[in-house]
Amino acid sequence: MKTCVTGPLLELNKAVPSFEESGLPPVPFNMRLMPGDCVFVDVYDISRATTFADVCSGLVPLESGNVQFMGLDWCRLKEKEINSLRGRIGRITKRRSWPDFIPVHMAIMLQQLHHTTVSQETLLFEASVLAEQFGLPGLPTVNPNMMSMMDLCRASCVRALLGKPQLLLLEEPMEGAPKELIDAFLRAVTRARDYGAGVVWLARGGSTMHRYYRQGVTSALRLTDNGLVTVRVG
């Protein structure tokens, strides 16, 4: 599978999502994200943010148009190619994503263990470093139901940033988080952008993003019933 990293990292080209599958308005969505860019998408309903992130990941069928990630159209790829391409996306989602029967450290490394051949020791080390950066005492080995919501939020950050993903889809990642975690997270996002990752930050208007990271945003959009509308940053 030949991927393209010189052009846009993520491109929504008049993509009309299926209303039956997504609940998003069946209007054309246009967005272009270059490597290292950070696009802020203002949403009024966080469930729409999840669905929009699904559109970016090629999980929602389209009525027309296309969504390309790393130069590849999701609709034209085979199932196995789609899965391996999704392995390059780090995501913090509001949807439940911690299976109760998998210990947290395994769930954090699951994507990397599944898609890469990086040794487990290396992944454990990288995950432990990230976990400490986000304020965890180490890599949690307990089951998710033994952890607090805030610790799961920290674990979500570790999982999303582990393995240097090419694209970060962040659905209101720092809602209600303490200042130290926000700072650590913004530093990690900046580092990710420095190595060429694109960031789509989906949040409600007055969220952390606006308060702390306004200067880092490349462009700001609003998800409306008419599609994505450009809004002024600042």
Added chain:
Amino acid sequence: MTDFSVQQGQDPEELSENDSKHALDLSQRKEIGLSDLLRWIRRKLAWTGQTFRRHIWFFLIMLGGGWGVIFESLRVRSWRRTVRYEFVSTTNSIIRRGLFSTMFTGVLTGIAAVSQVIYWLGLTGLATMTGSILINIVVREIAPILVGVLLLGRNGMLSTTELGLLAMNGEVRSMQAMGIDPFLLLVMPRTLAFTVGGFTLGILFSFAALITGYIISRVSGVITASVWTFFNNVTSAISPSDYVAIPLKFIAVGFVVGLGACLTGLTATNQDTLRSILPRSFSRGMLIVMVVSVVFSLDL
């Protein structure tokens, strides 16, 4: 009857207009009648198809899923670290945790069935048939059913619950978003783990039942032969086809119980709850075990 003849004082143009209207009415009625008939046929066909599909859709899913598991398990690339981890942990869970209950059930079967068979055959002077009857009744028929039920109750229901909750809570969707195929990660390794577990526990169950039956019969003085003679009688009663059919039956029971439990969980929808999927999984599992048992009894 309609009179089409020209009446006196009637305008010919008006007449032709009336005629054309009447002809239009007739053709419309004919069209409506035909379209009604077509609609009725379509409705009946849809109903027939819906009923048929509702009853066989799980069977078709099982067929497709079974083929998928076999096909994917033969591909080296399917055996990623995560899949291997899931396979090993499920196999451990099935065999280690199911060992005691399986052995205990085997011991009970040995007391209740094997020793009774030995006693009654000895009493009626048919002791030479002991081996073949034990093989045909206990090992070929009872063992696969009991092991299947144990697998279903201990691990099958657990898999249905775990996968059902994943499907109902949207965690399956989250896995897909990470590029992880739930079938590859969960269904395939678990089904194969059930297969290995079915075979292992089935053999252990049979051994426990036979040895317990022998011990009880020996202690109660029904038989005086040594344990080696007893097992020699039993093994000499096994036909060459039994050496294939018996392990195959254990393997098939484990495979279908695992596959059925996983697929029942994974096909749960938002409208489902644990209260709806667990009884469904249990009844399907029981049905599957019985069907496999009957199929093997008929064909082999």
